[in-house]
Amino acid sequence: MTDPPYRIETDRLVIRCWDPAEAPKLAEAVEANLDHLRPWMPWAHAYPQPLSETVALLRAFRGRFDLGRDFAYGVFTRDDSEVVGGTGLHPRGGEGSLEIGYWIREDQAGQGLATEAAAALTRVAFELCGAQRVDIRCDPANAASRAIPRKLGYTEEGTLRRRLHGPGGDPGRRDAVMYSMFEDEFPASPAAGVELAAFDAAQTRLV
Numbered sequence: 001m002t003d004p005p006y007r008i009e010t011d012r013l014v015i016r017c018w019d020p021a022e023a024p025k026l027a028e029a030v031e032a033n034l035d036h037l038r039p040w041m042p043w044a045h046a047y048p049q050p051l052s053e054t055v056a057l058l059r060a061f062r063g064r065f066d067l068g069r070d071f072a073y074g075v076f077t078r079d080d081s082e083v084v085g086g087t088g089l090h091p092r093g094g095e096g097s098l099e100i101g102y103w104i105r106e107d108q109a110g111q112g113l114a115t116e117a118a119a120a121l122t123r124v125a126f127e128l129c130g131a132q133r134v135d136i137r138c139d140p141a142n143a144a145s146r147a148i149p150r151k152l153g154y155t156e157e158g159t160l161r162r163r164l165h166g167p168g169g170d171p172g173r174r175d176a177v178m179y180s181m182f183e184d185e186f187p188a189s190p191a192a193g194v195e196l197a198a199f200d201a202a203q204t205r206l207v
Contacts, residue, residue, distance in 0.1 A: 001096065001130045003068045004089050005198035005206050010120050013113060014076040015087060018061045022074065022083070023054040029083040029105050036106035040142050042165035075104070075117050084108050087117045089125055096132035098125045115148050122152060122181065122191035124198060128206060132183050137176040139164055149179035153189030
């Protein structure tokens with residue numbers, strides 16, 4: 001597969017590789033939304049933390065992105081000024097497969113932004129990366145998160161037992177509902193129609 005772009009622009013969002021200089025913005029977005037994030041995102045239990053640790057986290061994100069190992073994105077407002085959330089394309093499911101994850105800050109929830117981001121990454125995964133399969137895993141109790149793959153035409157495959165961290169950050173405490181889409185299913189899905197522009201690290205437009 002081909003590595004995904006560094007920057008994606010949609011109707012309302014900029015989705016791009018994190019810069020370590022944005023650590024204060026990420027820390028603010030997380031720390032202002034801890035009650036919203038902690039039930040579903042185990043990493044949120046590490047906050048609040050020294051800013052240096054968030055800098056180190058973003059350096060690690062950038063390093064893995066540059067090396068083609070894992071692709072974590074920040075989700076920003078269209079003017080690129082505010083952190084709306086985070087997303088990513090993660091090669092967790094084996095050869096030819098990518099997994100999408102996402103979170104949105106509470107004051108931006110309910111506007112379809114996570115759906116817009118997931119649709120864009122679905123299109124990128126199939127059209128630019130050459131993925132054969134894309135997965136989304138959700139906590140069974142997270143109704144808002146589960147609505148997103150359904151809207152985008154993913155198929156619910158089943159429930160994987162004890163795959164997710166619990167609400168206190170403990171590993172292997174919660175089940176995960178697995179949604180998937182295959183490359184031959186993508187053209188007929190709602191995700192195929194999302195408008196976007198995508199750019200590589202040199203800001204050369206790919207789409």
